[in-house]
Amino acid sequence: MSLHISPMSPSFGAKITGVDLKKAVADDVRHQLQKTLSEFAVLVFPKQFLEPADIVRSGEIFGNLMPQQLKKYILPDFPMVGYNSTKDLPLKDGKLQVRGENYHTDHSNSVCPPRATALSAVKIPATGGDTQFVDVRQAFDDLSNELKEKVIKMRSLHVHESSRSPRMFTKLSEEDLAQIPEVIQPLVIRHPMTGRAALYLNTGRMEGIEGMNLDEGFALINSLYEHATSPQYEYRHQWTEGDFVIWDNRSVMHQANADYNPEEFRYLYRIMIEGDALQAFSQ
Ligand code: SIN
Numbered sequence: 001m002s003l004h005i006s007p008m009s010p011s012f013g014a015k016i017t018g019v020d021l022k023k024a025v026a027d028d029v030r031h032q033l034q035k036t037l038s039e040f041a042v043l044v045f046p047k048q049f050l051e052p053a054d055i056v057r058s059g060e061i062f063g064n065l066m067p068q069q070l071k072k073y074i075l076p077d078f079p080m081v082g083y084n085s086t087k088d089l090p091l092k093d094g095k096l097q098v099r100g101e102n103y104h105t106d107h108s109n110s111v112c113p114p115r116a117t118a119l120s121a122v123k124i125p126a127t128g129g130d131t132q133f134v135d136v137r138q139a140f141d142d143l144s145n146e147l148k149e150k151v152i153k154m155r156s157l158h159v160h161e162s163s164r165s166p167r168m169f170t171k172l173s174e175e176d177l178a179q180i181p182e183v184i185q186p187l188v189i190r191h192p193m194t195g196r197a198a199l200y201l202n203t204g205r206m207e208g209i210e211g212m213n214l215d216e217g218f219a220l221i222n223s224l225y226e227h228a229t230s231p232q233y234e235y236r237h238q239w240t241e242g243d244f245v246i247w248d249n250r251s252v253m254h255q256a257n258a259d260y261n262p263e264e265f266r267y268l269y270r271i272m273i274e275g276d277a278l279q280a281f282s283q
Helices: 027-040 052-059 136-141 145-151 174-178 214-228
Strands: 004-007 014-017 042-045 078-085 116-123 131-135 155-158 183-186 188-190 197-199 234-237 244-248 252-256 267-273
Touching (some): 014 027, 027 042, 052 078, 052 116, 052 267, 136 197, 136 214
Antiparallel strands (some): 042 244, 116 244, 131 252, 155 183, 188 197
């Protein structure tokens, strides 16, 4: 079996075959996978059918695992492994209130947000429930020089839930909430491995732009968000049971979809990989 990397586009998304994540991988494969994740931002490993112990080992190819913030959705025997299950989701007006249903990057209000997040599909509805990703590096590259110049040194406060969040967050226990930080993050970040610039956006958590009045700050955030989430930057992953998908939170935003029959069962394991403090693209 030898590693095969099939890019889905010149620099965004790659399908990985020729590796069995139920077994430990050799060092050269590990390095190649780390490099490919940095370059292509989303890696899809089809037909892996991973058990929780395999998911821990697979995540560790990319770094140390990071604890899940929502402690009520973790596996008791594998505390680093969380899960997204339809059984935990409230129904409103016939529609499931899924977690992550607007484009975001995970835990942007942490000083060191996870460098990557991965999902492993156990049960998938017959139709719908895709996860979408947008390439926020290309979205930055495509801005006009004037707009790049304007935003490149800007910073934004990221909090647990923005006062203008487009989505409701899961209600947290007092104990969990007390652990949740807020932090000022650059609006344009530099990827630590590739050096590429990327827009760093999360409308659910951003509380305006530093030095701008709130309305102007939110108007700028919303226009950058609209640009970055346009279809030309998108890879939409249509899940098949057994898929393991990992993405780089410094290069993409992602979102869930609640467009499936709420009676159907959807269940994915979820892990996160520790990251470092974000670097501004321009110091
Ligand atoms: C998430 O934002 O982590 C959820 C993605 C999904 O369930 O499709």
